[in-house]
Amino acid sequence: MRNFLSRSKVVKKPNVPQYNPNPQTIGEHIRKKRIEGKLSQKAVADQLEVEENTITGWELERSQPLMKHYPAIIRFLGYYPFDHETDSLAGKLKHLRHCHGLSFKECARRLSISVDAAMRWERGKPVAYPSTRKLIIDLWQQLPSNLLQHPV
The missing domain is CATH 1.10.260 (434 Repressor (Amino-terminal Domain))
Structure with a gap:
């Protein structure tokens, strides 16, 4: 009987980005900026004056920021992350x-x-x-x- 386990193949893990390169949600925008800036969730939480688990919730789309948090988030991102018309x-x-x-x-x-x-x-x-x-x-x-x- 032949042993099929005698040989093993090493496969490289695919290089999958840790964030969506084209963020659509506020959580995706925060995650992209955080990872590109090599920041921890704790560091971002401190900047936004929220708890670390709040950042986790936003990034995983478990919760949405309250309106009162938007100015700090916009400052952190350095741009306006919402995609709605502004002609009207x-x-x-x-x-x-x-x-x-x-x-x-x-x-x-x-x-x-x-x-x-x-x-x-x-x-x-x-x-x-x-x-x-x-x-x-x-x-x-x-x-x-x-x-x-x-x-x-």
Whole structure:
């Protein structure tokens, strides 16, 4: 009887990236930046002022960051990671809320409008007040250039 185990073949482990090179989710963006920067999850957690297991949850898509964490995440990444249109007022308003970490309530307070109006406008309903429309556009244009576009 012949022993089939007498020979073994050594196979190299395939070189699989530890992250998605074209991140789609906020967790994938964080993971890519962290690995490329040779940072631990603990180091990123310290920068973002969250717990290490929070970073793990975001990277594994077990949870999503709260709006209040978005400004720190955007600073860490160095770019705006969300891929939504910004040609419309609704897109600009959403972009502003993300960059400043504003809830609808806080956004409405700062714009001196109702929470309902802020929510309707972000969903694409027409803005009734020309002065508020101008304010949103002006605020959006004041964002740093690296935050105005999604990376290619």
